[in-house]
Amino acid sequence: MENLDEAVLKQWIEESLATGSHVLAAGYQGQTLVYEGEHNHVVIKTPHGKGLARRFHKKMLRHEYAVYQQLGDFDGAPTCYGLIDNQYLVLEYVDGRTIRTKRPLDEDEFHRKLFSHIRTMHARNVAHMDLKRKDNLLVRGNEMPCILDFGAAVIKKKGFHPFNQYRFRLGKQFDYNAWIKHKYHNRMRDISMFDRKYYKPTWVELIAGTIKGLYAD
Ligand SMILES: Nc1ncnc2c1ncn2[C@@H]1O[C@H](COP(=O)(O)OP(=O)(O)O)[C@@H](O)[C@H]1O
Ligand SMILES: [Mg+2]
Structure with a gap:
């Protein structure tokens, strides 16, 4: 500053x-x-x-x-x-709008870049965990993605921490699933062969989805 x-x-x-x-x-x-x-x-x-x-x-x-x-x-x-x-x-301050209110002009390029950010994040031992929420993803003025809100993120610890490492693996899968969800706007039938391997709903998400379904009007 x-x-x-x-x-x-x-x-x-x-x-x-x-x-x-x-x-x-x-x-x-x-x-x-x-x-x-x-x-x-x-x-x-x-x-x-x-x-x-x-x-x-x-x-x-x-x-x-x-x-x-x-x-x-x-x-x-x-x-x-x-x-x-x-x-x-x-x-x-990042000049942009959340994907709740704005779609990127070049969706393919946006999602390619977002995928690369997710990979970088994971390589640095951080899983975001809350990327599904549209308020946590901005489309910058230059149409590129910006990830926000690391409040729920998991940092993978070194050494023997099985519970932490389990949460980290779960978190990485959450992030990939969120990426697929945004890329395909929930039209899961359209997932390409290449992307399919990244989409694996976890039991946590399946339960959360069922509960959401029960309360949806
Ligand atoms: N660095 C930033 N630049 C621009 N807008 C931001 C920034 N950080 C947060 N925002 C805006 O504020 C909102 C809330 O921020 P977020 O980090 O998601 O907080 P919370 O933990 O309350 O969900 C975001 O949805 C976004 O609209
Ligand atoms: Mg938020």
Whole structure:
């Protein structure tokens, strides 16, 4: 961040939260603010709630920060500028729209690039886990994908951690399934021979899908 003092930004964040201003998005875990200064355009994810809930949301933001560090220099996600006061996650503002409201002009190129980002992420021992959600995927101004929201991501640990490594494998499969879902808009009949090997609904997703089906109107 250029010419942006942490203490000044922290004060700005706390004033914005108190007055409910500069809100880009409000989710269950917290609010996402947008700061536009002369030299900087950043997004700040903040924790929500009081007491135990707040502690949990702070922990998720610290985890998300750790994921960004694990990813290192990665052009498939916003640049992470840091974690202020151990609770405010500062990210590069990415000009774009989520795939909920915008389809990329060149879908093939978009999905090719997204696949390559997923492979890079996995090679760096990160599985996203929540890529199915359309709010977590942006189409940038240049029509390329940008992956957001690493709150639920799994970092694969080194050594003997069977449960973590099981979750990581599951997470990688979630990511591939999400990629297929976006690429084929749920028209699974059309999956190409090449892509078929990446699509394997996991038991977790099958159960979640059944529950969703039960409650769908
Ligand atoms: N770096 C960013 N640049 C632009 N928009 C962003 C950025 N990060 C988040 N957003 C917007 O804010 C929304 C919520 O962000 P997200 O990280 O998914 O938070 P949550 O954990 O609350 O789901 C996204 O759907 C997107 O519209
Ligand atoms: Mg999200």
